[in-house]
Amino acid sequence: MSSTPDDAVDPASVPARTLTNGDAMPAVGLGTFGSDRYSTAQVAEAVRGGLEVGYRLVDCAAVYGNEAQIGQVFADAFSDRVVERDDLFVVSKLWNDSHGAEGVASAVRKTLTDLGLNHLDGYFVHWPFPNHHPPAADPDARDPDARPYVHEVFMETWRAMELLVDQGLVRHLGLSNVTVPKLEQILADARVRPSLNELELHPCFQQPELFDLCVAEGVQPIGYSPLGSPSRPERDRTPGDHVDTEHPAVVAAAQAHGVHPALVCLKWAVQRGQVPIPFAVKRSQYVSNLRAVTTDPLTDAEMTALTQADAGDRLIKGQVFLWPGASSWEDLWDVDGSTATWGTR
Ligand SMILES: NC(=O)c1ccc[n+]([C@@H]2O[C@H](COP(=O)([O-])OP(=O)(O)OC[C@H]3O[C@@H](n4cnc5c(N)ncnc54)[C@H](OP(=O)(O)O)[C@@H]3O)[C@@H](O)[C@H]2O)c1
Numbered sequence: 241m242s243s244t245p246d247d248a249v250d251p252a253s254v255p256a257r258t259l260t261n262g263d264a265m266p267a268v269g270l271g272t273f274g275s276d277r278y279s280t281a282q283v284a285e286a287v288r289g290g291l292e293v294g295y296r297l298v299d300c301a302a303v304y305g306n307e308a309q310i311g312q313v314f315a316d317a318f319s320d321r322v323v324e325r326d327d328l329f330v331v332s333k334l335w336n337d338s339h340g341a342e343g344v345a346s347a348v349r350k351t352l353t354d355l356g357l358n359h360l361d362g363y364f365v366h367w368p369f370p371n372h373h374p375p376a377a378d379p380d381a382r383d384p385d386a387r388p389y390v391h392e393v394f395m396e397t398w399r400a401m402e403l404l405v406d407q408g409l410v411r412h413l414g415l416s417n418v419t420v421p422k423l424e425q426i427l428a429d430a431r432v433r434p435s436l437n438e439l440e441l442h443p444c445f446q447q448p449e450l451f452d453l454c455v456a457e458g459v460q461p462i463g464y465s466p467l468g469s470p471s472r473p474e475r476d477r478t479p480g481d482h483v484d485t486e487h488p489a490v491v492a493a494a495q496a497h498g499v500h501p502a503l504v505c506l507k508w509a510v511q512r513g514q515v516p517i518p519f520a521v522k523r524s525q526y527v528s529n530l531r532a533v534t535t536d537p538l539t540d541a542e543m544t545a546l547t548q549a550d551a552g553d554r555l556i557k558g559q560v561f562l563w564p565g566a567s568s569w570e571d572l573w574d575v576d577g578s579t580a581t582w583g584t585r
Pocket residue numbers: 270271272273274299300366416417438439463464465466467468469470471472500502503517518519520521522524525526528529556
């Protein structure tokens with residue numbers, strides 16, 4: 241049995257969310273996308289440290305290229321009795337090159353093997369398009385086979401995801417990077433409804449309509465890039481992007497609580513009702529991120545001021561997933577509820 245480190249947070253003190261079937265999940269998790277900046281070994285070490293200090297939700301994805309290393313961390317943590325499998329909530333994501341029945345079946349097998357698990361707590365369709373690109377693609381890179389969203393084609397992938405629940409390989413299905421019209425259509429046609437939706441959420445990008453739809457439909461929002469992704473690669477930067485940790489409402493609350501502005505973003509996220517999944521490889525950061533949601537909540541006035549920070553500023557635009565003939569990255573996002581960019585088979 242390993243001893244608990246001095247900087248650990250009691251997992252029982254971390255708020256939880258209850259999903260529609262009654263299952264609980266932690267209200268904060270650890271991101272694992274090292275991007276171009278952090279090696280797989282650094283991310284794996286952070287996951288080990290994260291488990292030791294009390295994280296129980298880990299957000300993985302096949303495309304992050306580190307599931308085998310994280311699987312080794314899980315195996316070691318189980319054998320060292322840092323945590324038991326049943327106390328973890330592990331999610332992963334189907335990459336865009338594995339849509340379709342055969343793709344889903346083989347991708348989930350690979351992810352389960354890499355992570356060393358016999359089931360996932362959540363499995364997301366990472367993007368609603370089969371469009372993909374090499375890792376670390378240039379922002380101007382385009383997949384010549386890329387296609388717009390075709391609902392019937394997406395539902396073939398979803399039917400294969402539903403089978404994974406039937407087979408006991410996955411407990412909860414999730415969507416990611418969908419819009420209000422796509423979520424509405426998928427909810428209308430799903431046999432197994434999504435329990436989770438992973439979307440970009442931070443004070444300067446709050447997606448209120450999509451957030452409210454998720455809540456109304458019993459789909460738990462998971463907020464990615466919750467700190468405004470300050471270390472994202474150049475290809476995901478656009479001149480004029482807002483910096484959440486410099487927003488006056490965030491800075492004012494940080495000063496009032498005597499914490500880094502990043503921690504205000506996390507308190508806000510958990511108090512609003514989404515599950516933030518901050519990424520950090522520095523121990524002081526991931527410990528303070530977890531601790532922030534267990535102590536010293538924001539006041540109602542601070543929450544109201546932060547609501548007004550929303551600038552509608554999407555950071556992760558996804559332009560590398562555009563199809564030939566698309567006019568701008570906005571074509572991926574059904575702006576103003578329009579489905580005009582959707583394709584037909
Ligand atoms: N579903 C999707 O399509 C999707 C898309 C993007 C991300 N995600 C998931 O969401 C996770 C988080 O998103 P993200 O990595 O883009 O951004 P993020 O969590 O908003 O930002 C992470 C960066 O914030 C800094 N940071 C972390 N904790 C801090 C603290 N306490 N104080 C000050 N700075 C702190 C670190 O920068 P430094 O290292 O420079 O210190 C870290 O690299 C990803 O790892 C991934 O799991 C999912």
